[in-house]
Amino acid sequence: MTDETLDPRMERDLRAVLDDLAPADAPPALYDFVAAVPAVRPAGRRVRPFRGPRTYLLAAAAAVVVIAVVLISSALLPRGDLPAVGGEVRPAPSGALHLEYEVLPVDRLGPSIADIQHIQDQLGARLRAAGLAEFRIGLTTEGGRITVDIPGLADDPAVVGEIRALLGATGRLDFVPLGTSPVETGQAIDLDQFPPLLAGDQVADVAVGSDQSGARTLDFTLGPDGASLFADYTAAHIAEYFAIALDGKALSVAVIMEAIPNGTVQISQGGIGGYPEDEAQRLVAILQSGALPFPLREVTPEPEGP
Amino acid sequence: MSDRELAIDEREVHSRSSTDAERADAFAALADRRLARAYRLAAVLLGSEVEAQDAVQDAAIAAWERFGDLRDRERFDAWFDRILVNRCWDRLRRRGRVRIIELEVAAAPALADVTGALAEREALRNALAGLPPDQRLTVVLRYYGDLSLEEIAERTGERLGTVKSRLHYGLSALRAAYDAAGRLPGEASR
Numbered sequence: 448m449t450d451e452t453l454d455p456r457m458e459r460d461l462r463a464v465l466d467d468l469a470p471a472d473a474p475p476a477l478y479d480f481v482a483a484v485p486a487v488r489p490a491g492r493r494v495r496p497f498r499g500p501r502t503y504l505l506a507a508a509a510a511v512v513v514i515a516v517v518l519i520s521s522a523l524l525p526r527g528d529l530p531a532v533g534g535e536v537r538p539a540p541s542g543a544l545h546l547e548y549e550v551l552p553v554d555r556l557g558p559s560i561a562d563i564q565h566i567q568d569q570l571g572a573r574l575r576a577a578g579l580a581e582f583r584i585g586l587t588t589e590g591g592r593i594t595v596d597i598p599g600l601a602d603d604p605a606v607v608g609e610i611r612a613l614l615g616a617t618g619r620l621d622f623v624p625l626g627t628s629p630v631e632t633g634q635a636i637d638l639d640q641f642p643p644l645l646a647g648d649q650v651a652d653v654a655v656g657s658d659q660s661g662a663r664t665l666d667f668t669l670g671p672d673g674a675s676l677f678a679d680y681t682a683a684h685i686a687e688y689f690a691i692a693l694d695g696k697a698l699s700v701a702v703i704m705e706a707i708p709n710g711t712v713q714i715s716q717g718g719i720g721g722y723p724e725d726e727a728q729r730l731v732a733i734l735q736s737g738a739l740p741f742p743l744r745e746v747t748p749e750p751e752g753p
Numbered sequence: 754m755s756d757r758e759l760a761i762d763e764r765e766v767h768s769r770s771s772t773d774a775e776r777a778d779a780f781a782a783l784a785d786r787r788l789a790r791a792y793r794l795a796a797v798l799l800g801s802e803v804e805a806q807d808a809v810q811d812a813a814i815a816a817w818e819r820f821g822d823l824r825d826r827e828r829f830d831a832w833f834d835r836i837l838v839n840r841c842w843d844r845l846r847r848r849g850r851v852r853i854i855e856l857e858v859a860a861a862p863a864l865a866d867v868t869g870a871l872a873e874r875e876a877l878r879n880a881l882a883g884l885p886p887d888q889r890l891t892v893v894l895r896y897y898g899d900l901s902l903e904e905i906a907e908r909t910g911e912r913l914g915t916v917k918s919r920l921h922y923g924l925s926a927l928r929a930a931y932d933a934a935g936r937l938p939g940e941a942s943r
Contacts, residue, residue, distance in 0.1 A: 485781055
């Protein structure tokens with residue numbers, strides 16, 4: 448095969464298209480990062496290879512992120528009233544999704560009635576954030592199990608899976624400094640070995656956003672104390688690893704590129720489009736409702752035989 | 754970028770004794786000098802500045818860890834490029850399914866010159882975005898990076914025949930899109 452050549456006009460146009468894609472220069476933060484690499488990482492230290500998508504903390508422009516919760520489309524349920532909380536369990540109409548959850552103790556202390564009502568409110572908030580309006584959250588008279596009934600969903604396994612993921616997650620958020628030891632996204636993080644810098648209670652806002660390339664991101668805004676702590680930390684630990692962990696697993700692993708002074712943190716996922724829409728919605732719904740004070744275990748009884 | 758360009762006497766860098774601090778300085782200087790070009794190449798390869806930043810960071814860390822293996826620091830640029838190209842390649846492959854762009858075969862009447870030129874470049878842009886990772890990589894290294902086929906083979910660790918084949922298929926796809934968008938049908942060059 449001889450060397451491939453192009454028609455001169457097409458070659459000129461192709462080169463022009465490629466040049467258009469090229470930015471003028473690397474951002475200053477990248478220069479700083481590269482300059483810091485030898486100081487932070489002793490040569491010869493092996494890093495475990497990444498297989499999952501790599502995400503980075505980007506300093507958002509000074510703009511404050513406004514919450515804009517986008518509803519999941521296709522739920523097709525009309526807006527309704529708040530469900531009765533703590534009421535009796537009634538038999539679910541056919542086609543309704545029925546779920547039951549046991550509330551687990553923490554440090555051997557069980558939940559109070561107030562705690563259970565708070566959890567019910569949180570689950571309700573998550574469902575509303577996901578675009579569902581018609582549902583009933585109750586409590587079994589025996590065993591104190593939380594029940595969730597959502598009409599019309601039983602037939603769609605994909606949606607049922609989403610709902611389970613939405614309700615079952617405790618939603619504990621931690622910002623975890625990792626020093627020079629990266630972890631892969633999805634990996635469990637030992638929070639004794641890597642004590643968190645901040646917890647979810649320092650997060651004032653979380654919303655679905657987008658980065659410069661239009662990829663879907665999660666945008667966090669820290670409250671004033673958290674922002675200040677985070678600013679000091681990032682300034683002193685450039686080129687080190689950092690994870691945002693959800694329920695003890697790395698949601699996002701990043702390298703600190705620069706000091707983040709204003710508490711706005713944007714995480715993106717590698718791949719075209721960034722986070723898939725349903726995953727981004729679910730994460731925002733879980734995080735906005737706050738961490739459940741007690742974890743849940745699904746104990747939905749098997750349906751009656753045919 | 755002017756205030757960041759460093760005049761480096763490479764022989765001086767090369768002949769310094771390799772204490773840790775001097776090695777770190779040498780790496781930082783070489784990487785800094787290469788950074789703009791590396792970042793631009795990554796951005797064109799990946800089609801995203803955000804991903805380019807990630808890739809360059811990955812490459813910088815990997816390069817520093819292997820810096821002791823680089824015997825001839827005058828080869829730093831090509832050596833670093835190879836690390837960077839591999840990182841970009843990993844990212845391109847990890848993107849999953851490639852967007853398939855439907856190419857409309859034009860039975861169209863002649864278009865005005867200006868419209869035609871814009872339409873052709875637009876067609877190239879779309880077709881480029883739809884190329885599978887290996888073809889995109891090869892086309893970009895050839896027509897943006899200005900590397901010879903042998904250099905592309907060296908940077909990617911592939912055989913020369915593989916590089917030629919990928920370039921051939923990539924250009925065929927681009928040519929088809931280009932010709933379809935242009936006024937005149939099929940002006941292929943062989």
